[in-house]
Amino acid sequence: MLPLKEKDKPIVQKLLAAGCCARCVLRFCCVSVHAAYRQPPQVRLHYSPGFKLGASGENNKSHDAAGSDAHEEPPSKRAKLEPGASGDMSGEDAAAVAGQRDEELRVCVVCVGVLQELCDATQASKVCVRVCSQMCWGLFSAVDELTCPFWILQHSCWLHVKKELREKSAKLDKDDVVQVKEAFKWVMQGLVAKELGGVSVYVTNPCKKQTDADCHFLASTCPDCFKPTKNKQSVFTRMAVVKALEKIPEDRHSPCPPRRPSSSCVPLDVQCLHASVFVAGRYNKFCRSLPQTPWLIDGERRMESSVEELIAAPVLSSFRAAGFNFSSSGREDVDVRTLGNGRPFAMELLNPHRSSFSTAQMKQLQETINKSSDKIRVRDLQIVSREAMSRMKEGEEEKTKSYTALVWTLKPIRRDDISFIDDIQDLTLDQKTPLRVLHRRALAVRHRVIHSMSARFLDSHHFYLSLKTQAGTYIKEFVHGDFGRTKPNMCELLKTDTDILELDVESVDVDWPPSIPE
Ligand SMILES: *[C@@H]1O[C@H](CO)[C@@H](O)[C@H](O)[C@H]1NC(C)=O
Numbered sequence: 001m002l003p004l005k006e007k008d009k010p011i012v013q014k015l016l017a018a019g020c021c022a023r024c025v026l027r028f029c030c031v032s033v034h035a036a037y038r039q040p041p042q043v044r045l046h047y048s049p050g051f052k053l054g055a056s057g058e059n060n061k062s063h064d065a066a067g068s069d070a071h072e073e074p075p076s077k078r079a080k081l082e083p084g085a086s087g088d089m090s091g092e093d094a095a096a097v098a099g100q101r102d103e104e105l106r107v108c109v110v111c112v113g114v115l116q117e118l119c120d121a122t123q124a125s126k127v128c129v130r131v132c133s134q135m136c137w138g139l140f141s142a143v144d145e146l147t148c149p150f151w152i153l154q155h156s157c158w159l160h161v162k163k164e165l166r167e168k169s170a171k172l173d174k175d176d177v178v179q180v181k182e183a184f185k186w187v188m189q190g191l192v193a194k195e196l197g198g199v200s201v202y203v204t205n206p207c208k209k210q211t212d213a214d215c216h217f218l219a220s221t222c223p224d225c226f227k228p229t230k231n232k233q234s235v236f237t238r239m240a241v242v243k244a245l246e247k248i249p250e251d252r253h254s255p256c257p258p259r260r261p262s263s264s265c266v267p268l269d270v271q272c273l274h275a276s277v278f279v280a281g282r283y284n285k286f287c288r289s290l291p292q293t294p295w296l297i298d299g300e301r302r303m304e305s306s307v308e309e310l311i312a313a314p315v316l317s318s319f320r321a322a323g324f325n326f327s328s329s330g331r332e333d334v335d336v337r338t339l340g341n342g343r344p345f346a347m348e349l350l351n352p353h354r355s356s357f358s359t360a361q362m363k364q365l366q367e368t369i370n371k372s373s374d375k376i377r378v379r380d381l382q383i384v385s386r387e388a389m390s391r392m393k394e395g396e397e398e399k400t401k402s403y404t405a406l407v408w409t410l411k412p413i414r415r416d417d418i419s420f421i422d423d424i425q426d427l428t429l430d431q432k433t434p435l436r437v438l439h440r441r442a443l444a445v446r447h448r449v450i451h452s453m454s455a456r457f458l459d460s461h462h463f464y465l466s467l468k469t470q471a472g473t474y475i476k477e478f479v480h481g482d483f484g485r486t487k488p489n490m491c492e493l494l495k496t497d498t499d500i501l502e503l504d505v506e507s508v509d510v511d512w513p514p515s516i517p518e
C-alpha cells in the first residue's frame with residue numbers, strides 16, 4: 001500500500017518548500033517501506049485518492065480529485081510517490097508540484113544529493129563494475145555513517161518539521177526519522193544485487209563532501225563534546241556532533257531549514273569492501289620466548305615473532321584478506337607455555353577475498369599453520385559468526401584456568417613439608433596490581449580464588465605446583481608474593497622464600513569455539 005497518508009500533507013509541503021528531495025520527504029515522514037524509496041529519484045509527490053502503488057494505468061480514477069480542496073478530501077485518500085503526471089491534485093498540491101518541477105534537478109538540502117543522483121541504477125552499475133573486477137561476495141551491510149554536516153542538516157530539518165511531525169503522531173520523535181544511510185541502503189542494496197546477479201557487497205561512504213571545517217562552529221557551542229581520542233582521526237564523530245547539536249537552543253539553530261547547497265556531493269570513495277570473516281580456534285604455545293602479540297618497546301621489536309603473527313600469516317594468505325584483528329580468551333606471558341587443549345582465540349579478517357572454506361579446507365589450513373612452526377599448534381579452526389565471537393568473552397571472569405608451576409624454595413624441603421598444599425581448597429587471594437604491570441594498569445586490589453592445588457616433590461629445593469584458579473589470578477605473584485602485594489602467598493604458606501621458575505597453562509576452561517571432531 002501507499003506509504004504517504006493524508007495527515008503527512010503538512011509535513012510534505014513544508015519539506016518540499018524547504019528544498020528536500022522526494023526520498024528525504026519520505027524519511028521525514030518516517031516511512032520505512034523500502035519499496036517506496038526504490039522509485040526513481042526524480043519522482044514527484046502528489047496526493048490523489050484511492051491510489052495503489054503500481055501500474056500507471058491505475059491513475060485514471062484520480063482525475064476526479066483534481067481541483068478539490070485538500071481539506072475536504074475524505075480521510076481514506078492517500079498521497080502517492082509517482083513519476084511523471086501531475087494534473088490530478090488540489091491547487092495547493094499542484095503549486096507544490098510545479099515548484100518541485102523546478103527544484104527537481106536541484107540538490108536536496110538535507111541529503112546533499114546522496115539520495116538523488118548518487119542513489120540510482122547508473123551509480124549501482126558503476127559500483128558493480130568495480131566489485132565484479134574484485135570477485136565479489138559477502139553481505140550488504142550498512143553504509144557507513146555519513147558524518148558531521150549530514151547530522152547538522154538532518155537536525156535542522158528535523159527542527160523545521162518537528163511540530164508537524166508531532167501533530168501527525170505524538171509518539172514520533174527524531175529517532176523515527178529514517179536515516180540517509182538507511183534509505184541509501186534500501187535503494188542501492190537491490191540495485192547492486194541485481195547488477196551482480198544476486199551477489200551483494202558492503203558499501204562504505206557513498207560520498208564525502210564535508211570537511212571538519214563545517215563542524216568548527218559546533219566546537220564553540222560545546223567544547224567538552226569534542227575531545228581528541230587516540231583512535232579517531234577526527235574529533236567530529238557522529239556521537240559528538242549529535243551531542244553538541246542537542247545543546248544549541250532551538251531558536252538559535254540556524255539556518256533552519258538548511259540552506260540550499262551549491263552542488264551535490266561527489267562519490268569520492270564509493271568503496272566496496274568484502275564483509276569481514278571471523279575465524280576461531282584454540283592455540284597451543286610450546287615456546288618460552290614467544291609473546292602473544294608483537295612486542296614493541298618504543299617502536300622497536302623485542303621478539304622476532306608472536307603467536308598472533310604465526311597464526312595470522314597462513315590465514316591471511318588463504319583468505320586473501322587485507323588485515324586482521326586478533327583476540328583471545330585471556331593471554332599468557334612471553335615465557336609461559338599454553339598446553340592442553342589450548343587457548344581460545346578469534347580473529348576478524350578484514351576485506352577478505354575468499355569467504356567459504358569446506359571442513360577439509362579448514363583442516364588443510366590448520367595443518368599449514370601447524371607445520372609452519374614448532375612453536376605453536378592450532379586446533380578447532382573454524383569460521384564463526386560475528387555474534388558468536390562475543391561468546392568467547394562472556395563470563396570470562398567466572399571461568400577457571402589450570403596451571404602447573406615449577407617452584408623453587410630457599411629452605412630445603414622434604415616431601416612431607418609440601419603435602420598440606422593438596423588439602424587447600426577455595427583459597428581467596430587479595431592481589432594488588434603486580435609491580436610488573438603497574439606501568440599499564442591502575443593500582444587496584446583483585447580478589448581471586450584458587451579452587452584447588454596439588455604439589456609434586458621434585459628435589460629438596462624444587463616442586464611442581466598444580467593450580468586450578470579463577471580466571472585472572474596472577475599466578476607468578478601468588479608464588480613469589482610480589483613483596484607482600486599478594487596475600488596469602490606461597491612464601492607465607494611454606495614459611496620460606498619461594499620463586500617461580502616456569503609456568504604452563506594446562507587448560508583454559510572456555511567451551512568456545514566448539515571442538516571439531518577429528
Ligand atoms: C486510463 O485512461 C487511458 C486514457 O485516458 C485509457 O487508455 C486506459 O485504459 C485507462 N486505464 C484504466 C486502468 O482505466
Ligand SMILES: *[C@@H]1O[C@H](CO)[C@@H](O)[C@H](O)[C@H]1NC(C)=O
Pocket residue numbers: 324325348350
Ligand atoms: C579490532 O577490534 C576492536 C575491538 O573489537 C575494534 O575496536 C577495532 O575497530 C577493530 N579493528 C579493525 C581494524 O577492525
Ligand SMILES: *[C@@H]1O[C@H](CO)[C@@H](O)[C@H](O)[C@H]1NC(C)=O
Pocket residue numbers: 284363364366367370377378379
Ligand atoms: C594441529 O595440531 C593440533 C595440536 O597438536 C592437533 O590437535 C591438530 O589435529 C593438528 N591439526 C592438523 C590438521 O594437523
Ligand SMILES: [Zn+2]
Pocket residue numbers: 020021022023024025108109110111112113115116
Ligand atoms: Zn534528499
